[in-house]
Amino acid sequence: MKNTPRINQFASVEEASDTAARYILKTIETGLKSKDRFSVVLPGGSAPKKLNTSITSLSGVMDISRIDWFFGDERAVAPESPYSNYRMQMESLLEPLDIQPEHIYRIPGELGAPRAAGKYNLLLADYFSGPPAFDLILLGLGPDGHTASLFPGSKALFTKDVPIIETGTAPLKPYVERVTLTFPAINTAENVIFFTGRTGKETIIDYLYATTKDSPGDKIYPFESVKPKSGPAVWFVYRNNK
Numbered sequence: 001m002k003n004t005p006r007i008n009q010f011a012s013v014e015e016a017s018d019t020a021a022r023y024i025l026k027t028i029e030t031g032l033k034s035k036d037r038f039s040v041v042l043p044g045g046s047a048p049k050k051l052n053t054s055i056t057s058l059s060g061v062m063d064i065s066r067i068d069w070f071f072g073d074e075r076a077v078a079p080e081s082p083y084s085n086y087r088m089q090m091e092s093l094l095e096p097l098d099i100q101p102e103h104i105y106r107i108p109g110e111l112g113a114p115r116a117a118g119k120y121n122l123l124l125a126d127y128f129s130g131p132p133a134f135d136l137i138l139l140g141l142g143p144d145g146h147t148a149s150l151f152p153g154s155k156a157l158f159t160k161d162v163p164i165i166e167t168g169t170a171p172l173k174p175y176v177e178r179v180t181l182t183f184p185a186i187n188t189a190e191n192v193i194f195f196t197g198r199t200g201k202e203t204i205i206d207y208l209y210a211t212t213k214d215s216p217g218d219k220i221y222p223f224e225s226v227k228p229k230s231g232p233a234v235w236f237v238y239r240n241n242k
């Protein structure tokens with residue numbers, strides 16, 4: 001069915017990380033055959049740290065100098081904060097890959113969510129000379145079905161006119177204001193990949209399996225609005241985090 005998510009499930013996080021990393025690197029390698037630069041949007045949370053271990057160990061095949069790195073969401077905190085998605089990605093991926101600063105496009109969370117969102121919208125408009133069209137977006141999944149910082153009940157779920165918006169204080173830890181990609185910016189990406197564990201998200205993952213046939217009826221969870229125009233999102237789901 002059109003846009004039915006493609007779900008790959010694994011017993012262990014190691015298997016999921018290795019397979020997802022190889023898929024990601026292949027996607028980048030393929031993309032770089034037809035363009036000079038490749039834009040990747042990085043996720044937040046804790047799952048990416050496991051994925052990043054695999055990416056860094058396999059990255060020898062990747063021409064990293066031609067990749068530009070963005071963020072799908074950020075907390076309204078300083079870059080050195082333990083809550084910063086930028087810090088997590090720097091420590092687990094971008095520094096190990098020795099990515100040069102000019103290729104890293106950070107959301108300036110320290111400015112507060114409204115100003116950070118405004119500046120990132122300008123940055124994206126300049127980079128893309130118009131609305132963003134990312135080559136690859138990596139996403140996580142929250143226990144309430146959120147993705148990026150698009151939380152249930154948030155006004156950001158319905159934002160159509162800007163690619164990045166500030167949301168109020170998140171309903172989950174860390175309880176700080178967030179800045180997030182909106183669905184139009186996600187759904188214009190060429191490739192969208194979810195990487196998540198099942199633990200603590202069993203209901204959501206079971207719902208994902210149950211509704212991959214484009215079931216009728218309203219969407220219940222924010223992640224359901226990820227419907228890339230280019231084709232279905234690809235999921236990598238692992239059963240245990242150890």
Ligand code: 6PG
Pocket residue numbers: 043044045046047048073074075085139140141142143146147148149
């Ligand atoms: C964030 C993330 C968020 C995350 C999910 C899953 O800023 O918190 O962008 O969307 O991906 O909450 O988090 P875990 O990977 O820690 O389960």
